[in-house]
Amino acid sequence: MLGAGQYKSFKHTQLLMWSSIHLRNFKMVWPTFLQFTFLLFLPTVTDAHFPRPCITPEALAEGRCCPDWNGSPCGAEYGRGECKQFFDTRLTGLTAQFTFFCSCKDNFDSYDCSRCKFGYKGDNCTERQHYVRREILTLSPEERTRYIDNLHKAKVSRSERYVILIVDRDKPQNNELLKFENASVYDLFVWVHYYAGKAPAGGGQRNAAHQGPAFPFWHRNYLLFMEREVREITGDENFFIPYWDWTKTDYCNICNNDFFGASDASGRIRNSEFSKWKTICTYDASHTDYSQICVQPPQNVPPSPIIRNPGKDPESGGLPLPQQVQAVLDTNDYDTYPYNKCSCNSFRNRLEGFDLKMESRTFSAAMHNLVHDYFNGTMSDVPIAANDPLFMLHHAMIDKIFEEWLLKHPDMKYPIDDVIPPIQQHDAFMRPFIPPVLNDYLVGVTAEELGYRYE
Ligand SMILES: *[C@@H]1O[C@H](CO)[C@@H](O)[C@H](O)[C@H]1NC(C)=O
Ligand SMILES: *[C@@H]1O[C@H](CO)[C@@H](O)[C@H](O)[C@H]1NC(C)=O
Numbered sequence: 125m126l127g128a129g130q131y132k133s134f135k136h137t138q139l140l141m142w143s144s145i146h147l148r149n150f151k152m153v154w155p156t157f158l159q160f161t162f163l164l165f166l167p168t169v170t171d172a173h174f175p176r177p178c179i180t181p182e183a184l185a186e187g188r189c190c191p192d193w194n195g196s197p198c199g200a201e202y203g204r205g206e207c208k209q210f211f212d213t214r215l216t217g218l219t220a221q222f223t224f225f226c227s228c229k230d231n232f233d234s235y236d237c238s239r240c241k242f243g244y245k246g247d248n249c250t251e252r253q254h255y256v257r258r259e260i261l262t263l264s265p266e267e268r269t270r271y272i273d274n275l276h277k278a279k280v281s282r283s284e285r286y287v288i289l290i291v292d293r294d295k296p297q298n299n300e301l302l303k304f305e306n307a308s309v310y311d312l313f314v315w316v317h318y319y320a321g322k323a324p325a326g327g328g329q330r331n332a333a334h335q336g337p338a339f340p341f342w343h344r345n346y347l348l349f350m351e352r353e354v355r356e357i358t359g360d361e362n363f364f365i366p367y368w369d370w371t372k373t374d375y376c377n378i379c380n381n382d383f384f385g386a387s388d389a390s391g392r393i394r395n396s397e398f399s400k401w402k403t404i405c406t407y408d409a410s411h412t413d414y415s416q417i418c419v420q421p422p423q424n425v426p427p428s429p430i431i432r433n434p435g436k437d438p439e440s441g442g443l444p445l446p447q448q449v450q451a452v453l454d455t456n457d458y459d460t461y462p463y464n465k466c467s468c469n470s471f472r473n474r475l476e477g478f479d480l481k482m483e484s485r486t487f488s489a490a491m492h493n494l495v496h497d498y499f500n501g502t503m504s505d506v507p508i509a510a511n512d513p514l515f516m517l518h519h520a521m522i523d524k525i526f527e528e529w530l531l532k533h534p535d536m537k538y539p540i541d542d543v544i545p546p547i548q549q550h551d552a553f554m555r556p557f558i559p560p561v562l563n564d565y566l567v568g569v570t571a572e573e574l575g576y577r578y579e
């Protein structure tokens with residue numbers, strides 16, 4: 125790891141080296157036109173992370189994902205929800221495998237209406253939830269240890285609720301060919317992000333979570349989803365994802381053995397429990413070919429470890445500055461035409477980090493993207509980035525900035541425009557969450573209403 129002093133001189137060199145803007149943009153690789161056209165004609169296979177009870181041959185054949193709660197589908201007998209047909213008029217691929225899901229009532233949530241909506245707790249989901257997401261460095265050593273222990277537990281504990289799909293999506297639609305794998309709670313988290321970045325099975329628009337108006341809302345839902353899963357698996361009801369305020373440092377001050385592990389010159393983490401973490405979905409350069417399902421390496425190929433070289437890449441050798449965050453917050457429009465990575469004067473695009481005008485012109489990325497690229501390894505490859513536990517802390521910081529902006533713009537509207545890719549339209553389903561919710565589902569809802577706030 126680079127010390128603070130080393131880092132400063134390093135940064136100085138880079139300032140001289142990179143005087144123009146390099147649009148490498150967080151390494152999102154769009155399929156070529158030919159690949160894209162090809163994908164459109166592939167038969168639909170499936171689309172979603174799979175609730176364990178929904179992978180029975182019957183459920184798959186009927187396209188019905190309405191598991192029982194307390195003896196009745198969706199807990200209907202107890203008024204929790206009902207099994208309903210969901211249509212997505214814009215995306216044929218989205219609910220390809222299932223058309224029936226639970227529609228939960230009141231404050232009930234999850235694929236079987238057995239859980240509470242974000243912001244609620246208790247047996248009947250009538251109690252409000254309040255927790256505070258704090259800055260990682262403000263946790264006491266005991267709190268930090270508990271957080272890290274919870275992560276390790278999530279990394280090794282099999283998800284009881286979900287399985288992941290590991291079948292090649294190029295295969296024809298046929299339930300017999302669907303193959304599922306157990307995954308740990310943490311690996312499920314990795315997989316959901318991986319999956320949101322790829323094309324829906326059967327082809328079509330990929331990238332449900334980046335380069336468009338869904339970006340901050342998708343990631344908000346994602347962190348809440350993960351917090352709920354980790355609370356369940358660890359039994360720690362107070363579990364929360366801390367944020368890492370990278371504006372308060374000019375190097376990775378949590379890349380050491382007291383926190384998330386120090387890496388050596390090869391980028392490998394040493395002498396930390398995190399050195400044992402194996403990444404998923406890294407095999408076969410699946411990140412450069414988005415049409416590939418997340419496959420495990422063959423037996424003779426060992427799974428890759430987390431790689432981190434903080435600050436090593438001169439194109440992204442620094443972290444965003446407080447005044448740059450302020451400039452993002454001062455942007456009034458939530459998003460602007462054409463609602464992608466080329467949007468100008470768009471809060472969303474500046475936060476995501478494609479609008480380089482906001483940043484010192486030194487780096488090839490800004491804000492959210494810059495922090496990813498800064499790590500020059502696992503974190504800087506979109507589809508596999510969540511393999512690194514720093515991902516959560518970084519995205520909690522992004523969500524904190526988002527919340528600050530939302531509180532100043534309570535009337536913000538999710539953009540409605542045909543130019544937005546179908547998958548990120550306001551009335552398309554947020555992929556791959558089950559039961560389906562729309563991309564604008566969290567619009568007009570504050571973090572406080574979702575049960576949390578930032579310190
Ligand atoms: C939850 O609701 C059920 C049925 O309405 C009721 O019997 C039960 O007492 C409630 N539990 C609590 C803790 O309020
Ligand atoms: C998942 O784990 C359970 C329990 O260990 C096992 O019964 C099941 O066969 C596993 N499923 C797959 C697809 O490996």
Ligand SMILES: *[C@@H]1O[C@H](CO)[C@@H](O)[C@H](O)[C@H]1NC(C)=O
Nearest residue numbers: 436437438499500501502504
């Ligand atoms: C790491 O930085 C080097 C330049 O120093 C660059 O060539 C390489 O692509 C970067 N790797 C990743 C994974 O970002």
